[in-house]
Amino acid sequence: ERCLETIAAREPIVKALTAINESGARADADASAARWKAGRPLSSIDGMPVGIKDLLETRDMPTEMGCAAMKGNFPKRDNAAVWALRQAGAVILAKTVTAELGGSHPGPTTNPFDPARTPGGSSSGSAAAVGANMVPMAIGTQVGGSIIRPAAYCGNFALKPTQGGINRGERLATSQSTHGPHANSLEDMWHSAIEMAKRCGGDRGALGLMGPDSLPAAIKPDRLIVLETEGWPDLDAATKTGFAQLLRALEAAGVSLIRRAEHPFVEILERAIASGRAVCNGITSWRTAGTSAECSTPRPTASAPVPRRPCSGPSR
Structure with a gap:
């Protein structure tokens, strides 16, 4: 109920949601409350209200992918990660805005x-x-920076696991995409990720996310590499000053920092990834074009053409 009250108060300005399953969420929350009262919760996240990025199918809300061409798309089935959340007792409350097809054209969210x-x-x-x-x-997805960037902008804790660490299921996606949780605490972030992975595993052929049921203890690093990457020249002076302050705080805490000018291997790495943005965009554009063709072009056989049907995307 607190989530619904907050949505009512803030959604008109924030515009983060595409659909809300209020009645279904209330019923699921009541069922969860009964399990906790009986001492039989399904998991540590049983009853947690969650949002699902609108690239992932949900059986009780449309999946329109931020795209006018997908308006009204309602497969009425769950993505593997959504299924895993339900199995853990989570309450699937709402679908969340995505950039168009998970790309760069933004939605209305502030x-x-x-x-x-x-x-x-x-x-x-x-x-x-x-x-x-x-x-x-809430669940996000990432190819280039689509989990970690908005998490940083919006003050979330978020996890972009090893690719394929959480099963992507049917998602209409490029081969580089990865599922991961956004959360308001490290504990919720970890519990959500591990409870999904325990139930749906990783992608086919990929090692699923592994770890303890509870949030692992923090480990202080002895040293960190400081990467500038190709975006460094584009940064404004205030951002560079803030980053420098962060680095000084790490050094004051006893963490050794290694920069490109201080070790040849770091310089080699910087040069190797200097065109990373173009490489990522090139691969993504090629895969997106291929997926679009799969969804729009009938596949003929030797005897007869295959009737055109809605495409929910290949299992990648």
Whole structure:
């Protein structure tokens, strides 16, 4: 009920959601409350209200992918990760805004701390919904930076696991995509990720996310590599100053920092990834074009053409 109250108060400005299953969520929450009262919760996240990025199918809400061409798309089935959340007792409350097809064309979502600023993308709705306290956890997806960027912009804790660490199921996606949770606490972030992975595993052929049921203890690093990458020249002076302050705090805490000028291996790495943005965009564009062709072109056989049908995307 607190989540619904917050949604009612903040959604008109934040615009993080595409659909809300209020009646279904209330019924699921009541069922969870009964399990806890009986001492038989399904998991540590039993009863947690969650949001699902609108690239992932949900059996009780449409999946329109931020795309006018997908308006009304309602397969009435769950993505593997959504299924796993339900099995763990989580309450699937809402679908969250995505940039169009998870790309770069933004949706209507605003930053939960300043509506004049961007929430980041493409998991804009998931990050903003968590940042605005609409839900304690929401699922995002990432190819380039679509989990970690909006998490940073909206003040979330978020996990971009090893690719394929959480099963992507049917998702209409490029081969580089990865599922991961946004949350308002490290504990909720970890519990959500591990409970999904325990039930749906990783992608076919990939090692699923592994770890303890509870949040692992923090480990202080002895040393860190400081990467500038190709975006460094584009940064403004205030951002560079803030980053320098962060680095000084790490050094004061006893962490050794290694920069490109201080070790030849770091310089080699910097040069190796200097065109990373173009490589990522090139691969993604090629895969998106291929997926679009699969969805729009009938596949003929030797005897007769295959009738055209709605395409929910290959299992990748």
